[in-house]
Amino acid sequence: MTILERKKQIKTLVATGNVHEAIKRAMDFVEDFGQSNNLTNEIVLISSNFFDVQRLKNMDIADFAELSRQQNRILLRMLTLLDEVETMFALTSAE
Numbered sequence: 001m002t003i004l005e006r007k008k009q010i011k012t013l014v015a016t017g018n019v020h021e022a023i024k025r026a027m028d029f030v031e032d033f034g035q036s037n038n039l040t041n042e043i044v045l046i047s048s049n050f051f052d053v054q055r056l057k058n059m060d061i062a063d064f065a066e067l068s069r070q071q072n073r074i075l076l077r078m079l080t081l082l083d084e085v086e087t088m089f090a091l092t093s094a095e
Contacts, residue, residue, distance in 0.1 A: 003033055003089055007082050014075055023047050026078055033089045042081055050074045 001009075006029055013022035023046070030043040053070045056062045 003029075003086055006032075007086055010082060011079065014079065019050070019075065023050060023078070026082060029082060030085055034085045035088055035092060039081065039085060039088075043078070046074055046078045046081065050078075 006025070010022050010025050010029060013019070013025065027043050027047060030039050034040055034043075050071060053067050053074065057064065057067045057071075
């Protein structure tokens with residue numbers, strides 16, 4: 001599967017609400033195509049942040065709307081990171 005196909009698959013998982021699987025695949029994506037430990041560290045932090053917010057939602061101890069906004073920001077960061085990895089991969093592959 002190409003980098004574009006894998007990225008599209010992850011975006012489809014997010015769009016269909018299968019976020020847990022999307023995060024797992026995003027971590028694999030970054031490990032396979034990312035060319036920096038910083039990118040790997042970032043996807044690990046994104047995953048951790050997402051699951052922390054999910055845990056708070058499940059415990060019902062914080063404002064649901066605010067937690068939903070936080071989750072959306074986290075997912076946007078993940079999708080942006082996938083774009084960055086793709087761009088870096090394309091640049092290094094072209095050299």
